[in-house]
Amino acid sequence: MPRLTVIGGGFAGLTAAISAAEAGARVTLHESHHTLGGRARTAEGPYKTNEGPHALYSGGPHWTWLKQRDLIGPLAPVPPLEGTRLRLRHRGALRRTPPFAMLKLLRRKAELAPVDQDFTTWATGQVGEEGARAAAHYVAVATFHHDPGSLSARFVQERLRRAAKMPSEALPRALGLARAGDTPLPVGGWASVIDRMAARAWNLGVRVETLARVDSLTDTGLSAGPVVVATSLDSARRLLDDGSLRWDSGRTVLVDLALRSRKGDPFVLSDLDGTGWIERFTAQDRTLAPAGRQLLQGQFPIGPDETKADGEARAERLLDLGFPDWRGRVAWRRASVANGRTGAVDHPGTTWRDRPAIARGDGVYLVGDQVAAPGLLSEVSFNSAIEAVALALSGRLREGGARRPGATEPWVEPSVKPWVDLKSA
Incomplete structure (x- = not known):
């Protein structure tokens, strides 16, 4: 069986480990902390809060993937009365409905918004300044950015349509931090999902090593074969000694x-x-x-x-x-x-395709929510993990191929990039 190493035990790393093990690979996962989860870790104590923002949107491919493997668990539905109490601060007062001009923007298809123009300029031309400003501020829940109006119109409009969709797709910060709407969320939040993913990885034979920090790909503890780096972009930049691994x-x-x-x-x-x-x-x-x-x-x-x-x-x-x-x-x-x-976040003139590539060469693959994969928030982590495993397992070991540092045999990258059908992954 092929060997594959995953560095990082967050949502992206666990997705990569599970999908590789399901494909028959022998997988070892290294996590520097004593628990898995990354930003999806849940604080210990009486209040179950996450250590960082993240979100699951039920319309994304990862939702289907998790559901197929029974990794979401019991859902806690929103009480009907509670679900109606959405309040919007507008012009200094709380209101029940957004400005009509903002609602008009929801009818605009995301693919019609330009990539090379900022959202505020484009949206103002569509519905006026007030609606554009309100929409930009609202979509901060799906961008975590202080000025969404300055970002690419295509990038923001896609997130606006999904964050304001009724019924909503988003599972909130008990699972991350986003719009709740009337979508049910897994009881216990992110921790319950991560625990089920870890259990599935274990049952598939994934070797999980916690408190196992990897500082170099030449570490003797790494197995021969491809490596999936599922860390933050900052950590990946240091690990791979690649100053180009940057994105806002x-x-x-x-x-x-x-x-x-x-x-x-x-x-x-x-x-x-x-x-x-x-x-x-x-x-x-x-x-x-x-x-x-x-x-x-x-x-x-x-x-x-x-x-x-x-x-x-x-x-x-x-x-x-x-x-x-x-x-x-x-x-x-x-x-x-x-x-x-x-x-x-994508600035005017850029799309997800301009972010750091998944395939880094020499059998090394980069995954996470800041790399070149489509999707919204954690969907990027999922999509990149599935793509990285598809690429890694389609390569073949041959004499004379590229050699990953520390590997005992050469590794040849696949000649054709197999962007997978994520809906059926």
Whole structure:
């Protein structure tokens, strides 16, 4: 059987390990932490929060893949009444509906938006300045960027249509941080999905080594054969000593807040006057917090010159509108900054095809949410992992082929890139 090494045990790494093992490869996975999950790890303690933003959208190919393998588990449906309490801050007040001009943008097909023009310019020409600005701020929930209007119109419009779709596709930050709408989410959030993926990898014979940091591809502990690097782009740049592995991402303040329970709290607050989002996740899954407590999680993208305090101040202003008595109900609070850990953003003139390539040569493949694969947020991680394994296992060992550092036999890259049918993967 072919051998394959995966470096990184997050969502992308586990996807690669499972798909390779299902294809008959002997897989070893190295994870530098003592637990698997990457940004999908869930904090220990009474409040089940993630260590970073991520999202699953049920319309993506990874949802079908997970469902086929029974890796999602029990779903917690949104209570009908709770699902109606979406509030939008617009012109300084909370409203139930977005500006009509913003709704008009949802009718525009994403493929008609230009790649080489920024979203604000294009959308203003379509529906006017107010609708363009509101739409750009709303879509921050699917970009984690402080100024989505400055990004490629094609990139933003695709995310706007999916983030505002009714019924929504997104599973929120109990699974990541995105729009909840009326889509059910797996009970226990990301951790439950990761645990099932780890169990499937184990049952398929994947050798999982935790606390196994890999600093070089010449490490003697690596098996011969292709290597899938499923780390952050920063870590991959150091590991592969490749300064070209760069792509812009977002920078956002993550706010976690537990309040003493009270009836009538809104389900979601979205800031159309700025970029910010707060969601009450215990409305869907009571297991995320102790009895009598409501778990709120929010994200507030910040610019290069802004600080965590700036993001927290914006969160407090939005909380003052939606939860007027929140300060007297606080039972627990935490805030952190996610810098460059929120997926790729494409500037005008670029698409996902311009990001760092999956195939790096010499039997090395790069996967994650900032590489050259299509999709929204974690879909990029999934798509790149499936593609990397397809490429790796289609190569053949031959005399005279390219040699990966540390490998005992040469490795020849496949001559034809087999972009797989991800819907049937």
